[in-house]
Amino acid sequence: xxxxxxxxxxxxxxxxLVSFSTFSQxxxxxxxxxxxxISQEVYDLHMLIFYIxxxxxxxxxxxxxxxxxxxxxxxxxxxxxxxxxxxVEVIWTVIPIIIxxxxxxxxxxxxxxxEDTSKSDLTIKITGSQWKWHYAYFGEEVEFFSxxxxxxxxxDGLEQKGAHYLLEVDNPLVVPxxxxxxxxxxxxxxxxxxxxxxxxxxxxxxxxxxxxxWTKIDEPGxxxxxxxxxxxxxxxxxxxxxHAMEQDDYQQWLTGKKQEIAQAKAQAAKALDVTLSIxxxxxxxxxxxxxxxxxxxxxxxxxIPGAFPAIAGSAVAxxxxxNAHISKIVDGVSGTAMQSFANQLTDKEIAAVVTYQRNAWxxxxxxxxxASDINAYKTDTHKTQxxxxxxxxx
Numbered sequence: 580x581x582x583x584x585x586x587x588x589x590x591x592x593x594x595x596l597v598s599f600s601t602f603s604q605x606x607x608x609x610x611x612x613x614x615x616x617i618s619q620e621v622y623d624l625h626m627l628i629f630y631i632x633x634x635x636x637x638x639x640x641x642x643x644x645x646x647x648x649x650x651x652x653x654x655x656x657x658x659x660x661x662x663x664x665x666x667v668e669v670i671w672t673v674i675p676i677i678i679x680x681x682x683x684x685x686x687x688x689x690x691x692x693x694e695d696t697s698k699s700d701l702t703i704k705i706t707g708s709q710w711k712w713h714y715a716y717f718g719e720e721v722e723f724f725s726x727x728x729x730x731x732x733x734x735d736g737l738e739q740k741g742a743h744y745l746l747e748v749d750n751p752l753v754v755p756x757x758x759x760x761x762x763x764x765x766x767x768x769x770x771x772x773x774x775x776x777x778x779x780x781x782x783x784x785x786x787x788x789x790x791x792x793w794t795k796i797d798e799p800g801x802x803x804x805x806x807x808x809x810x811x812x813x814x815x816x817x818x819x820x821x822h823a824m825e826q827d828d829y830q831q832w833l834t835g836k837k838q839e840i841a842q843a844k845a846q847a848a849k850a851l852d853v854t855l856s857i858x859x860x861x862x863x864x865x866x867x868x869x870x871x872x873x874x875x876x877x878x879x880x881x882x883i884p885g886a887f888p889a890i891a892g893s894a895v896a897x898x899x900x901x902n903a904h905i906s907k908i909v910d911g912v913s914g915t916a917m918q919s920f921a922n923q924l925t926d927k928e929i930a931a932v933v934t935y936q937r938n939a940w941x942x943x944x945x946x947x948x949x950a951s952d953i954n955a956y957k958t959d960t961h962k963t964q965x966x967x968x969x970x971x972x973x
Contacts, residue, residue: 611776613776613777614798614823618777618779621693627685631678696761700758700759701717701755701759703761703762704763705765706766707764707772707817708724708766708768708771709810709811710727710812710816710817710874711725712817713767719833721840725749725751725752725820726748726749727816728748746803746805746818748818752822753821753822754796755830756797756798757795757797758826760793761793762780762791764782764783764784764791765787765789766784768916769786769811770786771810772806772808774804774805774806774807774819775803778802802821803819806818812883813874813875847927850925851951860934864939865939867924867935868936871920879940891941892942896937896942897944901933904936905948925950930949930953933948
């Protein structure tokens with residue numbers, strides 16, 4: 580309750596106005612004012628239209644209730660007997676037109692500004708994927724996936740939920756403040772929607788189509804959002820986290836990220852020459868499976884009948900050819916929710932998860948897959964595809 584409502588010496592009208600203004604800016608039921616100029620412009624437009632609607636409602640209902648009270652039958656009022664009035668027709672046509680034009684001018688100005696992605700300082704491609712976001716910084720050779728970081732134990736109610744339950748990720752999007760950032764948005768599979776209320780940015784990511792949006796953040800901080808388009812089983816586990824930094828801090832992060840990516844590539848290359856035991860691969864595979872596979876195939880490998888196939892006891896993970904198993908993870912399965920993990924996981928990680936799937940939940944094949952096996956599969960597949968293209972060209 581606003582304390583001004585309990586102040587006895589303040590006029591009722593003034594108190595109500597202050598309380599309503601405070602409510603409009605801080606209420607959970609109202610729009611977020613945001614931290615960008617465009618988000619504040621959207622908020623102000625929203626409140627302007629809201630006040631106009633309130634004024635119209637007050638006038639219309641005021642006249643209606645006054646007329647009901649003033650011209651009631653008990654007072655002997657007699658209804659007028661007329662069928663048309665040119666003056667009334669003109670009044671109730673012209674006045675709404677004037678109101679609509681007055682509303683359309685600021686609305687059009689704001690909508691045009693929201694769509695103007697020109698003269699940007701930084702371009703970031705955002706790709707929605709079941710159920711994660713992929714960010715790529717144009718001209719910087721920096722790209723990464725951003726996944727939900729909330730633990731499964733919190734989701735299952737086995738641990739106390741954190742302050743940012745279901746709104747935390749392993750790799751947040753990092754951007755500089757006071758720079759115009761252009762977003763190019765698309766999707767790998769189904770329609771998602773990238774929504775950060777503090778930026779007044781909400782844009783669908785559509786397979787085979789590029790949408791554009793932009794923002795220019797005024798204040799450093801951490802801003803959170805979610806996928807706002809129903810996109811499948813784990814739609815509610817697809818958060819967005821944006822870290823807005825001062826330019827120097829952002830540049831330092833960018834340099835560190837490039838070094839991190841270079842080191843990861845070097846480690847992935849070294850892993851091709853290392854032979855690991857099943858005891859080394861199983862814990863890594865279990866971790867990767869829990870983070871990337873369990874959402875569809877369940878932690879126990881049983882899948883969801885009619886939606887996602889079981890891995891436990893399945894032919895592909897027991898008696899099937901290992902390359903066929905590798906193919907499903909590296910290449911994905913066309914026409915299903917099974918996406919390609921070729922660019923999401925390293926060869927070592929793919930080898931570990933294949934090994935885990937072939938030896939967990941009673942599968943017990945004893946098969947051990949190495950990073951070099953994954954690399955060999957990718958090389959052979961690429962060569963086969965190249966040969967097909969060459970033959971087709973001839």
